[in-house]
Amino acid sequence: MIFVTRLFIVALIGLCIAFGYLKWGEPALRAMKPVHASALADNEPATDPVAEPAAGTATVSPELRPLYGEYVARASNGRYSLNLGSAGASMVYTDPANHQYVYRGHYTVDGHALQVIWREQQTENGWKPITPVPDNMTIVSLNAINAPQRAFVRHVAASRQSTKEH
CATH class of the missing domain: 1.20.5 (Single alpha-helices involved in coiled-coils or other helix-helix interfaces)
Incomplete structure (x- = not known):
């Protein structure tokens, strides 16, 4: 018993x-689980040369589709453009002298926490690997992402704005 x-x-x-x-x-x-951003998830054509997939990484989960798009932030030291998509993350930083610096990497989302790890920088000769740089952000809403030094808001393209006005 x-x-x-x-x-x-x-x-x-x-x-x-x-x-x-x-x-x-x-x-x-x-x-x-890391959500690697590279190869296109749905065989969509890459329209942004910055978002070209990096070799050897997996795709972003389709559940993140509502976050896809361009977010912009303006600061005293320049303009930032953050792009999230099935091909990963890319950032275009334009300084006050109008020089552009372009980075790409992969991102992970855990609840409201967004972490982007920048792994490549665009040069005149293509993409150059860099020491991985983590960038921790907070998703406030589908239209706003906060980073320690700046706040990003979703960018609405001019063509989409004009169709909403008519």
Whole structure:
């Protein structure tokens, strides 16, 4: 009888662990899984040369599609343009002297936390690998992303604005 009781307790503990993993563990692990940004997820043509996929990385999850788009921020030291898409993340920084610096990398989203890891910089000869630079941001809404030094807002293209006005 003691053996059956111990066996029942061990089985009950095993069921609790399995339920806990399925309920909380697996979703947490999926959220922490890096979402690499490179190859196009839906075989969409790359319209932005900055967003060309980097070799050897996976695709961004389709659940992030509402975040896709261009976000802009203006600061005293220049203008920032952050692009998120199925091909990854890209940033175009334009300084006050109108020089452009272009970076690309991959991003991960965990709840409201957005982390972009910049891995390449565009040069005259193409893309050059750089030391990975993490950039931690907070998603405020689908139209706003806060970074430590700047706040990005979703950029609405002029053609989309004109169709809304008519």
